[in-house]
Ligand SMILES: Nc1ncnc2c1ncn2[C@@H]1O[C@H](COP(=O)(O)OP(=O)(O)O)[C@@H](O)[C@H]1O
């Protein structure tokens with residue numbers, strides 16, 4: 367790094383040649399590249415190390431498959447895995463949509479009165495603190511497996527979105543609320559113009575947490591359902607492959623689950639940035 | 655004490671117009687038992703620039719919020735002579751919506767009065783021009799300096815052309831240079847628009863520079879203890895700061911404020 371370090375006086379252009387913009391680029395470029403390249407490089411190194419260890423020690427694939435084999439399995443089993451990926455992804459998205467609608471609605475109801483919030487919040491807390499793995503078997507008795515998986519994913523995504531949004535709605539600037547009162551704005555306008563925008567950063571934070579949790583909820587419920595021989599999501603493929611000792615396929619499915627989680631996270635991070643970058647501190651780097 | 659506030663203030667140099675609103679023997683006790691105001695009498699007259707000064711906790715904000723209808727008196731009455739006019743309010747903080755552009759922030763009062771964005775355009779542009787921020791309509795609050803944010807806040811308060819403007823220590827958080835500049839702008843705007851202003855400050859100098867009349871308040875319980883007229887027309891420039899009227903009035907106001915605070919120490 368030091369050879370390319372722009373701070374290195376040796377490669378600083380002579381004073382007369384230093385043009386402002388190009389200087390800025392010189393300073394920004396290597397930093398950005400390093401920020402992206404370094405983690406990627408480390409990740410690739412880890413995969414290479416994994417591959418090398420597996421090959422040198424001759425570890426059999428049914429104990430630990432090499433990354434290359436996992437990649438090959440991913441391609442070979444793609445017809446099966448892609449179907450499962452769509453099932454899991456769709457369940458997650460559906461659960462998340464229901465959770466968003468439900469928690470937004472309930473948060474707005476909570477915002478109407480402290481008493482409503484006090485009375486109903488315990489239910490939300492109970493739902494949150496009870497581990498979804500413990501509820502899944504019960505839900506599988508009451509509901510068909512697809513619905514049960516959906517409900518589990520919904521249950522875990524619901525609470526973080528609800529509590530964050532409720533907090534956000536309550537966090538609108540008090541002076542701004544008074545300003546609305548001064549102009550005698552009806553309550554619905556206050557909610558629309560003030561409380562909802564003020565809650566947006568909180569809501570998006572909840573969404574990021576809820577998005578990851580919905581996937582986990584779906585996976586957990588699929589595993590519970592999968593052992594009963596139902597379902598066809600990615601987790602079911604893992605259970606199924608486990609029974610057949612098809613370890614490479616287990617890893618391939620696991621890889622897809624991780625990628626799905628990353629995809630959800632990145633999608634919401636980008637959404638957050640797009641909606642907040644102009645005005646919210648969370649979406650800005652300092653000093654720019 | 656300079657002029658003890660009577661029940662019915664006698665007309666003097668500060669009596670610049672008809673009474674707009676009167677607080678009559680207004681008291682405010684908060685649920686926790688704090689007596690914020692005790693039997694406050696206060697007239698606001700059309701066209702005047704009235705400052706309230708006093709130690710913190712003497713009920714200045716409470717009195718202002720009552721005028722705005724944001725809090726009710728526990729006893730006493732707020733009497734509007736005629737219907738209550740449109741009121742503009744400026745807080746100590748700029749209190750802008752961070753998610754909205756400067757333009758949309760200034761639009762808010764009009765929007766709440768049912769004026770659409772297109773219709774509102776000229777009035778918003780005018781309000782921004784008044785505070786010298788025409789070029790910043792598309793900016794977001796976080797891109798502005800403290801003084802500029804306060805200007806936006808003033809533009810928002812003035813966009814409906816309210817006959818009465820209430821300001822609660824609006825410049826307290828600003829540096830002195832910015833504050834002097836905003837003081838001058840405020841005097842100019844109030845004169846241009848014929849706006850009556852009730853201005854809360856803890857700075858004697860600011861109150862004398864800006865006002866036609868100063869009411870000094872004392873705390874525990876909050877009450878008015880003195881009233882000082884500023885015997886000079888409202889067309890003021892920095893030169894006013896070196897006139898005998900200014901220095902003399904500052905001296906009187908400081909003494910009144912000092913007495914108001916000594917009262918407190920003796921309690
Ligand atoms: N909502 C409230 N509840 C209880 N006490 C309050 C409330 N608002 C103000 N007070 C008290 O009333 C007194 C007057 O407050 P305020 O009008 O804000 O004074 P000032 O603006 O002159 O500093 C203070 O002692 C303050 O603590």
Ligand SMILES: [Mg+2]
Pocket residue numbers: 714715716822
């Ligand atoms: Mg105050």
